[in-house]
Amino acid sequence: MNTRELVELAQQLRVDSVRASAAAGSGHPTSSMSAADLMAVLLAHHLRYDFDRPDHPGNDRFVLSKGHASPLLYSAYKAAGAIDDGELLTFRQLGSRLEGHPTPRRLPWVETATGSLGQGLPVGVGIALAGRRLDRTDYRVWVLCGDSELAEGSVWEAAEHAAYEHLDNLVAIVDVNRLGQRGPTRHGHDLDAYARRFQAFGWHTVEIDGHDVDAIDRAYGEAVSTKGQPTAVLARTLKGKGVEAVEDREGLHGKPLPDAEEAVAELGGPRSLSVHVQEPPAARLLHAVREEQVRLPRFEQGEEVATRDAYGKALAALGAGRGDVVALDGEVSDSTRAEAFAKEYPERFFECYIAEQQMVAAAVGVASRGWVPYASSFAAFLTRAYDFVRMASVSGAGINLVGSHAGVAIGPDGPSQMGLEDLAMFRAVHGSTVLYPCDANQTARLVAAMADLDGIRYLRTSRGKNQVIYGPDEEFEVGGSKVLRSSATDRLTLVAAGVTVPEALAAADALDREGIQVRVIDLYSVKPVDRLTLRQAAEDTGCLVTVEDHHPEGGLGDAVLDAFLDGRPMPRLVRLAVRTMPGSAAPDQQLHAAGIDAESITAAVQLLVEQAVVR
Amino acid sequence: MNTRELVELAQQLRVDSVRASAAAGSGHPTSSMSAADLMAVLLAHHLRYDFDRPDHPGNDRFVLSKGHASPLLYSAYKAAGAIDDGELLTFRQLGSRLEGHPTPRRLPWVETATGSLGQGLPVGVGIALAGRRLDRTDYRVWVLCGDSELAEGSVWEAAEHAAYEHLDNLVAIVDVNRLGQRGPTRHGHDLDAYARRFQAFGWHTVEIDGHDVDAIDRAYGEAVSTKGQPTAVLARTLKGKGVEAVEDREGLHGKPLPDAEEAVAELGGPRSLSVHVQEPPAARLLHAVREEQVRLPRFEQGEEVATRDAYGKALAALGAGRGDVVALDGEVSDSTRAEAFAKEYPERFFECYIAEQQMVAAAVGVASRGWVPYASSFAAFLTRAYDFVRMASVSGAGINLVGSHAGVAIGPDGPSQMGLEDLAMFRAVHGSTVLYPCDANQTARLVAAMADLDGIRYLRTSRGKNQVIYGPDEEFEVGGSKVLRSSATDRLTLVAAGVTVPEALAAADALDREGIQVRVIDLYSVKPVDRLTLRQAAEDTGCLVTVEDHHPEGGLGDAVLDAFLDGRPMPRLVRLAVRTMPGSAAPDQQLHAAGIDAESITAAVQLLVEQAVVR
16 A cells, blocks of 8 residues: 555544444544554554464464554454444444454454553563464564553563563554543653663664654564564554544543544545455464373372472473473472473473563463463462453463462461462452362372363462372362262261361361261362262251361352352351461461361361251 | 671671571571672661651651561661560561561561562552652652562552652662572673663662672662652672572572571671661651541432442542542542542642552552552452552551442443452452442442551442432441341342442332332442341341342352351352353443343342242
8 A cells, every 4th residue: 555545544444433432332432543543554564464364373463452442453354354334333232243342252353352451562472472482483463552551560571571582573563642541641742751661671662653654664664674672663643633623632531522423524534445464474383283192190199299299290291291281480480390391391481580460461372372371370479460360361361370389388488478369369250260189199180181171270289298198090070079088977068178178187087086977078179169069068967167278258168159059058157267367387387377277177166066056 | 887897787687697597497598698788788877767666757668678588677677676686586486576578567667568579669669659748758768679579560660650750769779689589580680781671760770789888888878869760779799698508509599598507607607786777857747637527428319420429529528538548540530530539639649550559559658657548440450459459468558449340330341341350359358348339428438437447448339320329327337238128028138239239129129019028238348248137137038149240259149158157057049140251232231131130130039939949
């Protein structure tokens, strides 16, 4: 396209953004209009993409980090022939694929859900990493960012990661339109302020007038030809560009234009340009190759092994058996034991340093390219990435997250290092799976099983060693449980998981010596829970006592409820959990202080028996 | 102190760090040894602090951002005479104040809990902001950071915030010891790499040899005399400095020295230097002044008002009545309605731009100085700051967090903007309070009530308008509830909160017309819950149906369980919640699709009656 045609295309994108938002009665047309020229030039001259084959391995990848500018994205889809005008006007309606913020759940051309700002670039870095180090294909990753979102620290985690990995296949296009939602940004139109920051982190930068299509064209060309470092194209633009009533004005964020018809006329009226997007170059998928069988590590019953050690070994075994498994870690791989994988498969291991948001984003990025990521840190520090986990579930991304050092059982390091909210956090994520193994063989099986599930999968591991309870051939279904003690005279059921399983077993044995029989269930699958087994236990024993190394809210105690929420008769419930703010102490002292060790469980059950609460 | 004495003091800090860790059998002596000279010079020459009066308003504030170097901190306390050698050797033991990572819950000289990296500087920015804009006192804030933690984006949110606010009362001292937990950092000893970044964000930087006490002394002096911008002192150090067996070596993070006795000898043996820390200058507390009475806004019953609007008005009213209330927002004050406060009290309003971690950290910082912060963003985006919320609770910080635009009720913007995990997230925080009002008068009362609670207080507000249900004189106890429909023939109880309250009322009325009476409870206090009222409803009606605009896990449905966890007979339970991943649609369509509108509730109750699940 020549200059005039590019200008026309950009105007069409503006017109269609205005029209879509007007039809919806909501949306962000002004945020779309500022970036219309940036999008037009990308679409017409630089993006290589087959809209009929979104899974084409050679396709460039485009991420709309400023996800609220979805009218612009959908207008671009229309110009490229991927959707028609009728569909464009379904924007934001019930059942439409064209949501307020784009998601790959509904649209095959969207790489990752955006709408929580500061996430598109971090995920883009993950995709670019996959391109360079896994797919080894020359696709480029283009990320259109807003200027407001550069205030998010996650953007600078991404900037650091991208430059360190020399991702010259990554281009950040920053639409510096000066205005955030509520008013001016910190730096207004000071492109240099952004350039200094990106340069300091090791990026190449280009500063341009974002409404000069020739300048944009040259900037993209410069980005593509820059080697050894990512490029940020910093574009000075005007929000609402092209319509005087809204151009560069405050107070108009996230609103349809006051008079859409007049605006369309001012923009030169509707157009029906279609743009031929370049075909991607031929490319092939690398990771289709899989070996025959995964040979999981086997542990002897009675052996003392930490579940985090079992995780590392199982992950390495998975790496041997499956070429599509990759691992990421947040600078604690010696603790999470991801190092076992890193040593064997360095080419599939990504050190993310202490930047948990970027780690999860990178996992989402590589998962979008078909890889199966396992990302690990301390359970406590995964809270840092909760918004990324939430958005990954909006994306429908399939990622495995592993939190080690869970609970008070870590001992003297104190509460800052203890994951005591992680089960609640991951259970509340839509479609998630939450697993909490108690021994090494169980861990190994679950690590393998989680690889092929949908959505967010979370595995909680423990710091300390404990006895292997199960044999190496025991199988563990996701959504299952194990009944470890059971008799016809059980007076209640102890429901435990992870570190509280051995405590519950010891309590059951102590109680048995006093003539009190109790059932013990290992509820390793915290979500989904084994409804049938819990219901049977409720029916047989009438009372469930949950024991968990987690705060009382949202964890194991709440999870058992999932078996009883259809109005059926309920068992009595008692919850043992961490109700105080722990300090430093040895692991056994911590479990005792929290009232979740064998002695505390025994005492609690004795009290229930004395009070005749149980049968 | 002269150079020789400073060197001796630093050696003493090393010796005591080694001894404390040896006594504990765990800890981070090598991370302490790298920063010993930095700490010695600060303590002896620059810090102004009265250890007998940690609440002295003129005290400088010291934050150990690299919280794992707690042996160094405690050794400094000993040198300053604040603790004795006996206490130093209780490090990490059960009941000791000297935890693995320092917390203000136990030690009066600690400003904020650290141990999750990248949080000390953000909180330090909050304290420095309080000093400049609220306390208007000349205390300085010194933050000792590690180099590894500079990979956290939150550090760059803090850097941006501090420079933008020209916080020349803030000094970041970066202990660049080259080694993280698992190995070398990205930038090793390249001080320039860090200097470029800090400078790009607007900081003054000084690069020094971190083991040259005179250079350190000059650098601190330069920091103190630098006006208009914060200073980062970038110090090249060696991890484990002074003991050959561990100096600058990998694989020794977080471990006591292999031979402590030999190490102490190599360091020149124990010393018993005491250091006289400078007195703080005279200063006075500003915010002790309070006006007589808070005049909350009053809304008419039947009026249509969004709870977020009521929040803004109530906050402004609180601002008028209380000089200690401050507000922070993440660049969405026009949406959260914090703008109502910002317009009236700009000197007590902090615009944090799109940086939710920094917003919460700043709130923790100003709270540590005795102010009462209200920090707001969309409920969805508060997930971004979960690790900061978690650590705030470890600190025992008293902060108010307000999440607007909760749930599917926001309508067409789609799932990225919907808080659907926030109740779970905040409930799981130790000692938290979680409030979810359904109308404007209730909101206003709760906004005022939460100001004086302990710990993390969360208020959930809604985007859309709804009818005011309660009169302006109605009172709402935290931990209470309101029974809105009740009769002797209630067949079950609907438990609702926020947007589902009007839906539950409409359902109750529709059911009543069919001859089915149901009780309706407005459970606005989600944590703590009103146990007595829920138990009475269970006894009277036998079945609780919870209705919530939140994912099923960890929210209202789990909250009611808190009334029944002592083994008492349980009511039957049914949960209506958001079980799907929503798309875009109008608010009423969203509530219907999720099965939580009046029609869905009515249908669910009818089914329970037909199936004879209820009486």
